[in-house]
Amino acid sequence: MKIIMLGAPGAGKGTQAKMIAEKYSIPHISTGDIFRANIKEGTDLGKKAKEYMDKGLLVPDELVVDLVVDRLTWDDTKNGYVLDGFPRTIPQAEALTKALAARGEKVDFAINIDIPDENIIERMGGRRACVTCGATYHIVNIPPKKEGVCDKCGSELILRDDDKPETVRKRLDVYHEQTQPLIDYYTKEGVLKDVDGTVDMMDVFGAIVQILGE
Ligand code: ADP
Numbered sequence: 001m002k003i004i005m006l007g008a009p010g011a012g013k014g015t016q017a018k019m020i021a022e023k024y025s026i027p028h029i030s031t032g033d034i035f036r037a038n039i040k041e042g043t044d045l046g047k048k049a050k051e052y053m054d055k056g057l058l059v060p061d062e063l064v065v066d067l068v069v070d071r072l073t074w075d076d077t078k079n080g081y082v083l084d085g086f087p088r089t090i091p092q093a094e095a096l097t098k099a100l101a102a103r104g105e106k107v108d109f110a111i112n113i114d115i116p117d118e119n120i121i122e123r124m125g126g127r128r129a130c131v132t133c134g135a136t137y138h139i140v141n142i143p144p145k146k147e148g149v150c151d152k153c154g155s156e157l158i159l160r161d162d163d164k165p166e167t168v169r170k171r172l173d174v175y176h177e178q179t180q181p182l183i184d185y186y187t188k189e190g191v192l193k194d195v196d197g198t199v200d201m202m203d204v205f206g207a208i209v210q211i212l213g214e
């Protein structure tokens, strides 16, 4: 099962992708997580990506596409995957379609988590991410058991630099301009599925399971 997650920053893509990966035993591949790991390790890719991420801009396509296409050849992708944060532009979607077609494959589901911009600012300000394992929480909606500490691994939780309100607004503009057109793209491919992202996270997941099958 090859799934991509669409939706604005903060829509809940990562939260849902982690649950999908667990239920269907497929890897969760997040380009944002890959970039943040590279930034932490101080790699060249990390240094380049950070310049864009800090400004709320997308990392250029040429730094993303080969990385993802290569990742999709790993052994763990044999039964599919859930891609979170890729594609984010039409050229990325076209590159993905082409790379998959070369192997006689295609995306099975493009899950679009629908949520108005007003809800996003609130969500992002309350998002806390684990510095070690990438788990995400929300200080009000999905709090960790102990404040500031990851339930899964015990590490510290932080507010991401790019989750500050000014940067979130920029990311939303970028989303509407560059990523939203993918909704049309995948509608035309016949694989788009909309889910309401404003409801409780388990209800969003329930709607997704309805689409993917038990
Ligand atoms: P969110 O889902 O909250 O927007 P992500 O973790 O997916 O956050 O992405 C964080 C940042 O990483 C993005 O704002 C962008 O700068 C960069 N990024 C992640 N994926 C891509 C991609 N496919 N193309 C370009 N930039 C990306």
Ligand code: ADP
Pocket (backbone or CB within 6 Å): 007, 008, 009, 010, 011, 012, 013, 014, 015, 016, 123, 124, 126, 127, 128, 136, 137, 138, 139, 141, 142, 197, 198, 199, 200, 201, 202, 204
């Ligand atoms: P994305 O990957 O699309 O940027 P996340 O999954 O990181 O989004 O979610 C953004 C923030 O909103 C996080 O703090 C997360 O805990 C919280 N969140 C996710 N889903 C819901 C939901 N259904 N209701 C309320 N808050 C949510």
Ligand code: ZN
Pocket (backbone or CB within 6 Å): 130, 131, 132, 133, 134, 135, 150, 151, 152, 153, 154, 155
């Ligand atoms: Zn953790």
